[in-house]
Amino acid sequence: MEKKVLISRHEIQSKVKDLARQISSDYAGKEPVLIGILNGVVFFFADLVMSLSIPSKIDFIRASSYGSNKASSGMIKLVKDVEIPVKGQDLIVVDDIVDTGLTLNYLVKNLKSREPASVKICVLIDKTERREQEVAIDYRGFKVQEGFLVGYGLDYAEQYRYLPDICVLKG
Ligand code: IMP
Ligand code: MG
Numbered sequence: 001m002e003k004k005v006l007i008s009r010h011e012i013q014s015k016v017k018d019l020a021r022q023i024s025s026d027y028a029g030k031e032p033v034l035i036g037i038l039n040g041v042v043f044f045f046a047d048l049v050m051s052l053s054i055p056s057k058i059d060f061i062r063a064s065s066y067g068s069n070k071a072s073s074g075m076i077k078l079v080k081d082v083e084i085p086v087k088g089q090d091l092i093v094v095d096d097i098v099d100t101g102l103t104l105n106y107l108v109k110n111l112k113s114r115e116p117a118s119v120k121i122c123v124l125i126d127k128t129e130r131r132e133q134e135v136a137i138d139y140r141g142f143k144v145q146e147g148f149l150v151g152y153g154l155d156y157a158e159q160y161r162y163l164p165d166i167c168v169l170k171g
Pocket of ligand 2: 039
């Protein structure tokens with residue numbers, strides 16, 4: 001399929017540094033637990049965590065939604081849970097892209113039910129056109145209106161995750 005670079009690796013890296021600076025300043029003196037939503041988040045997550053100037057812990061969670069490849073169907077289940085006990089911890093949930101908002105809201109609600117001290121949300125890309133549920137994003141990388149994006153962890157049917165730039169798929 002045809003691809004066109006939408007956000008270059010240089011733009012990504014400079015945005016990741018900005019986000020890391022904000023988070024490091026907001027959490028000065030604390031040790032947040034960053035929770036990455038697998039699989040798409042992996043490269044963003046690694047770059048972000050290594051750019052923080054504060055100590056942190058990391059863990060991962062994974063949800064799966066039934067249905068087609070390009071959109072969430074709204075039926076979501078947890079397929080991999082975090083392993084660090086989150087009660088009393090300052091959590092930052094990190095995702096690659098928010099589309100309808102259903103997956104992230106489902107996971108955040110699930111985590112909040114376990115009595116963490118706080119929960120904030122960090123997403124690299126806020127894709128707005130198909131939003132169905134409002135998502136309270138605390139740290140946002142890029143805002144994109146539409147399009148199907150691949151690269152820097154984002155996939156289309158498990159393809160293209162390895163691309164270093166974020167590209168838009170055509171056709
Ligand atoms: P949501 O529940 O609709 O917000 O879906 C979020 C998930 O759908 C993301 O974490 C991605 O895994 C996937 N997704 C949504 N839009 C895109 C895209 O443009 N490219 C790749 N994956 C996407
Ligand atoms: Mg994802």
